[in-house]
Amino acid sequence: MRPESLAGLAATARAEVAAAVDLEGVEAVRLRYLARRDGELTVAAASIGRLPDQERGPMGRAFNAAKAEIEQALAERRSALLQTTRAQAAEAEWLDLSDPAVSLELGHLHPSTRIQREVEAIFAQLGYRVVEGPEVELDEVNFQLLNIPPEHPARDTQDTFYLTETLLLRTQTSPAQIRAMWAQPPPLRVITPGRVFRRDNPDATHFPMFHQVEGLCVDEGISFSDLKGTLEYFSRSMFGPDRAIRLRPSYFPFTEPSIEVDVSCFLCGGAGCRVCGSSGWIEILGAGMVHPQVLRNGRVDPDRYSGFAFGMGPDRIAMLKYGIADGRDLYENDLRFLRQI
Amino acid sequence: MLVSVAWLQDYVDCQDVPSARLVERLTLTGTEVKQVREVGQGLAEVRVARVAGLRRMPGSDHLWLVDVDVDGGGAEPVPVVCGAQNLHPGALVPWAPPGAVLPDGLRLAVRRMRGHESRGMLCAPDELRLGDDHEGILLLDEGAAEVGAPLSAVFPPDRVLELEVTANRPDCLHHAGVARELAAALGRPLRPPDLRLPARAGTPAAERVTLEVADPGDCRRYRAELVTGIGRATTPAWMAQRLRAVGQRPLHPVVDIANYVMLDVGQPLHTFDWSKMGGGAAPVAVGVRRGRSDEELTGLDGVTRRLGPEVLVITAADRPVGLAGVQGGAGTAVDPDTAAILLEAACFAGTTVRASARRLGLRTEASARFERQLAPTLPEVGSARFLRLLDQITGAQLHPGPVEAYPGRRPPAPPVIIDGARLAGALGLPLSLERAAAALRSLEFTVTVADGRLAASPPPDRLDVAIPEDLVEEVGRVVGYDQVPATLPGRRQAVGALAPAPRGAGLALDVACAAGFDEAITYSFQAEAVGRRLPGAGRGQAPVPLRNALGPQWAWLRVSCLPGLLESCARNQARSLERTRLVEIGHAFWGPAGPDQPTEPLLAALVDHVPGGGAVEAAERLRRLLAVLALIGERVGLSPLEFQPVEGGEPGWHASRCVHLSAAGRWLGVAGEVDEGVAASFDLRGRVVAAELRCDGWLQDGGRVPRVHPVARTPAVVEDLSVVVGERAALGVALRAVRAGDLPQLESIRLLDEYTDARLGPAHKGWTFRLVLRDPTRTLTGAEAHAVRDRVVTILSLAAGARLREGG
Incomplete structure (x- = not known):
């Protein structure tokens, strides 16, 4: 065996590679010459070790050159064939992917539920537990224990559905304050989401049924500033980090002091627009420090404990946040409405 | 409540205060200013005039030719064309002469309308910014001013504030009271009303x-x-x-x-x-x-x-x-x-x-x-x-x-007392008693400060101030809540749970949404008859009536969410939507009516309606619905949810397409195709499939903690198995029997295909199952795999009358 015959072998192999029409053919050539045990070049190389010293060097170099030559030819041919295959597949297997063309339909949460979940998540971060209260409530718990005796003017604004003399559909989630205090001594942090009912015929802004979320925090040393900080945290989490809040004195029979809370308009940033009625502020919730009599009604000692409570309407927040102009959409369950959320 | 700034000026200097500041200061006392109306602006050129006579413009059904006396001195009346219908001879009206500019910037001129001259115009309240009314011409009260006088003599320039007064503050329903709030908010002195009586004389x-x-x-x-x-x-x-x-x-x-x-x-x-x-x-x-x-x-x-x-x-x-x-x-x-x-x-x-x-x-x-x-x-x-x-x-x-x-005469109430630390603590604002006292005095409280405590008597008309917390509010709102820092309650003790309890109902809702159902919220009340048609999970439960419902359509509390969803389907059908899939999770109310609160089960209801759908496609939708229910059961840890065909049918449902739902022996609800007559009674065309199940209590304890079995790494034997069964054979029964069959080497079994074929013989159908067989400790031999497979065939034959299909 001479170095020239190795070069001849390589040339033959190269010709065979060039003649292969597919990847299998290329692989067959590779096996014929380079197979680990019985490839022709492999076999030829096996004898190199036995050659005298002066011949071993040139033969070794010739072997390496032949092997490299064949491998390069194989790689080039493979790559050329692959390119052809890809081009054919591109033609034969063309697919229109400009649109899925089939649809998997995802259902949507109701806007009020979506807001309610956001509210729950925000207050969960502050250590609040979610508890529910009954929708059919006692007049005593819905009104009287919240400092709203019969004939109290506050009942005017909460026209009520009655089941019996003493049973009603809750007009607010505030009775949950009483039930939460009954259920657990302070320290206490709960929120109660749910449906509430007022005897109003439905129109764009009134509904016989809507949603509220009530919150209550009772502990030693709870101050008005804690209420303010909590509401600020909530408002920024819900409406954006740049929001400011404004606390306006107000009146609820079951809190003292009582406030209404405005958030700086998240559409115009406070400059004034149609949504905020050009005032730059949007009213989002009512709140206050729990009235000492209400604490007593909840079997909590007002000389030792204090607390705050707040209530908000997920429906109203959804309307503001999602730009829902007519609240009736919330209860018609039109798919075209629901699917936008 | 409307207040005039000119009137308030009797009690506190405020006419110099810009409207925006008045609004802000008053609103922050707790009396919200809804609106400020500038009245009497630009009225100096408008004159008081009298309608001397009027007649219809010939050829018009609404225009009038009005003769207007504009100076009261017997001068020739001025002709004005007017479209308002509330004029009568002798009426005293505002007349804007040619050349006058109205508050909205309109400049008047002499015009001709259909050949008639009209000099200036008679004005409606909205054109003068004296109200929102555009229905007719503003009719002035007789004697309001002389004819010819400027209208500003009747309506001098003023600002009118529309206030929203809370129920506890009747003292803000009058000018002196609002002025007191404003004086405190502006830091200006308050002038008291003159209450001196005239002399008395005559018979007592x-x-x-x-x-x-x-x-x-x-x-x-x-x-x-x-x-x-x-x-x-x-x-x-x-x-x-x-x-x-x-x-x-x-x-x-x-x-x-x-x-x-x-x-x-x-x-x-x-x-x-x-x-x-x-x-x-x-x-x-x-x-x-x-x-x-x-x-x-x-x-x-x-x-x-x-x-x-x-x-x-x-x-x-x-x-x-x-x-x-x-x-x-x-x-x-x-x-x-x-x-x-x-x-x-x-x-x-x-x-x-x-x-x-x-x-x-x-x-x-x-x-x-x-x-x-x-x-x-x-x-x-x-x-x-x-x-x-x-x-x-x-x-x-x-x-x-x-x-x-004066039977209700009482001795004056003792002053309300609060100590300084409590006041500052309640507000969370370090505040000297002197500053608090000054705030209260600005609202006409009588205040003494001694020994670190403050004693305050409200003015006699402030019945709303009776307890220390009331003083906290009064001080807070005068000092300003914007001065209070924002803090969070100190976490002195762990409170409740840091996350809301994971609630099964919420997870069920997520599963239903992922499966393509949109969440609906329907009213909690319904007509009694509607509730009876499809009581869903509330079957056999007594509905509770309202005493003062808004109408018969809302007279009863719902026992089931399904009727409300069917009504929503009908609305979507009426709006030409192709398919309505809705889920609602909400409370129903189960009687008896009486002094006790009804139970309020939490129900999950799903409906899937295709207008015009037929029996075959409805069967497909119903099976998918059951699959969604099974997913919900799995997600909330109820699995396996069991479907038990109802013998003899269920009121409101298709006579043979209805199952009861249960898990671990507990009845949960019902699913099936809604009876066609019931669907039609909701005006629904085509077929509705629906389900309702109780979901209260799911995962309230945080749910079952999963225990993980080690995953076997030995090879599996995968075998397909075809059997022939009667056409009414129950797949659920068959699969339950196999799963209960103590076959540790049967990793899974699932239905690949259900089919009918003439070769199976009449009244028969074929099932093909895929079995995955595996032993966690070693590779199964062919003989062992065969033994398990034979055991499955035996169980299927016992449970469902199955026989092996030749070649299967």
Whole structure:
């Protein structure tokens, strides 16, 4: 065996590679010459070790050159064939992917539920537990224990559905304050989401049924500033980090002091627009420090404990946040409405 | 409540304050300013004029040719074309002459309309920014001003604030009270009203009037003054202007002054014509008592109402002459000829007036104030103010008096005391007692500070301040809540759970949404009949009625969410939507009706409606629905959810396509295809598949903690198995039997295909299952795999009558 015959072998192999029409053919050539045990070049190389010293060097170099030559030819041919295959597949297997063309339909949460979940998540971060209260409530718990005796003017604004003399559909989630205090001594942090009912015929802004979320925090040393900080945290989490809040004195029979809370308009940033009625502020919730009599009604000692409570309407927040102009959409369950959320 | 800034100026300097600042300062006291209306701007060029005559423009069905007297001096009338329909000859109207510029910038000129000259125009309230009304021309009160005078003499420039006053603050329903808030908010001094009485003379009132209050619980104070010798006069322009500015119509002086005083210092007054009361030499017995059911009274509004024991009345010689705190009687009303009156300044019980007003269906400015419980000290303020103004305007003789019943007199309440640390702690704001005291004094509280404590007595008309927390609010709102820092409650102890309890219902909702169902929220009430048609999970439960429903369609609390969802489907069908899939999770109400609260189960309801769908595609949708239910069961840890076919059908559902749902032996609800007749009763075309199950209690304990089995790494044997069964064989029964069959090496079994084929023979169907067989410790031999497979075939044959299909 001479170095020239190795070069001849390589040339033959190269010709065979060039003649292969597919990847299998290329692989067959590779096996014929380079197979680990019985490839022709492999076999030829096996004898190199036995050659005298002066011949071993040139033969070794010739072997390496032949092997490299064949491998390069194989790689080039493979790559050329692959390119052809890809081009054919591109033609034969063309697919229109400009649109899925089939649809998997995802259902949507109701806007009020979506807001309610956001509210729950925000207050969960502050250590609040979610508890529910009954929708059919006692007049005593819905009104009287919240400092709203019969004939109290506050009942005017909460026209009520009655089941019996003493049973009603809750007009607010505030009775949950009483039930939460009954259920657990302070320290206490709960929120109660749910449906509430007022005897109003439905129109764009009134509904016989809507949603509220009530919150209550009772502990030693709870101050008005804690209420303010909590509401600020909530408002920024819900409406954006740049929001400011404004606390306006107000009146609820079951809190003292009582406030209404405005958030700086998240559409115009406070400059004034149609949504905020050009005032730059949007009213989002009512709140206050729990009235000492209400604490007593909840079997909590007002000389030792204090607390705050707040209530908000997920429906109203959804309307503001999602730009829902007519609240009736919330209860018609039109798919075209629901699917936008 | 409307207040005039010019009127407030009597009590506090505020006319120089820009509107935006007035709004902000007042709003931050707790009295929200809803709107500021600038009135009387640009009215100097508009003139008071009189309609001398009018006739239809020929050929028009709405235009009038009006002759307007614009100077009162007999000059030639001016022709104006007008489209309003409320004019009549003699009407006093605003006329904008050519060249005048209206408040909205419109410049008037002489125009010709259909060949008729029109010089200037007659104006509606909205064109003058005196209101929102555009229905007709503003008709001025006779005597409001001379013809030819500028309209600004009737409506001088002013700003009117529309206030929203909370129920606890009747003291903000009048100008002096609002001024007190404004003075504190602006840090400016407050001027008190002039309460000096004119001289008294003549027969003492007590010799002419006796008083009896039947129940002190209804009337804490009744103060009457006798006034005679009232002269003829007109309401002075300044008073008429102010009354008009806040939306009142001036009538004649006695009535106007009473009205004015109510809006000025807050005491509703009533004036009885003394001669119509039977006043004379013999004393008149005036009483305050409840009405009787056989009595009636015609009010000032001309309406005759039957009285009754809920209604408090004023009587003269036991004859009703007034609805106490609500409205006077027509028979004793003052008129322009009235020369003597009995003035009533009373303090009625708020709850009594509220009940009266509700029973009568009549709410008035007076009743709205009394309902909020006025202070018993207010009558003397109101009557003093009235008597002084009457004396000035008409001249009058005030008799020695008053005659008064004051059964509700109480010793002054002790001051409210709060210590400095508690005040600062409650607000979370370091605050000196001196600063707190100054804040309270600005609201006319009497304050002493000693030994680190503050003792404060509110002004007598502030009945809403009684406990230390009330002082916290008063100090807080004067100092400003914007001064309070924002803090979070210290986490001194762990409170509750840091995350909301994961709730099964919420997870079920997420699964349903992921499966393509949109969440609906339907009303909790429904018509009784609707509820009975498809009671869903509420089958057999008693519905609970409302006592005062909005209508029969909402008269009962729902026992199931399904009827509401079907109504929503119908709405979507009516709006041409192709397919409605809805899920609702909400409470239903299960009786019995009675003194106890009904149970409120939490239900998950799903519906899938395709208008025009048929039996075959409905079967497909129903199976998918069951699959969604199974996913929900799996997600909330109920798995396996079991579907038990209902023998003999279920009311409201398809006779053979209905299953009961249960898990671990507990009945949860029902699923199936809704009976076609029921669907049709909701106006639904085509087929509806639906399900409802109870989901209260799911995962309330945080749910089952999963225990993980090691994953076998040995190879599996995968085998497909085909069997033939009868056409009504139950797959659920078959699979349950296999899964219960103690085959540790059967990793899974699932249905690959269900099919019919003529070769299977009539009334038969084929099932092909895929079995995955594996032993966790070693590779199964062919013989072992075969043994498991044979065991499965045996179980299938026992449970479902299956036989191996040849070649299968």
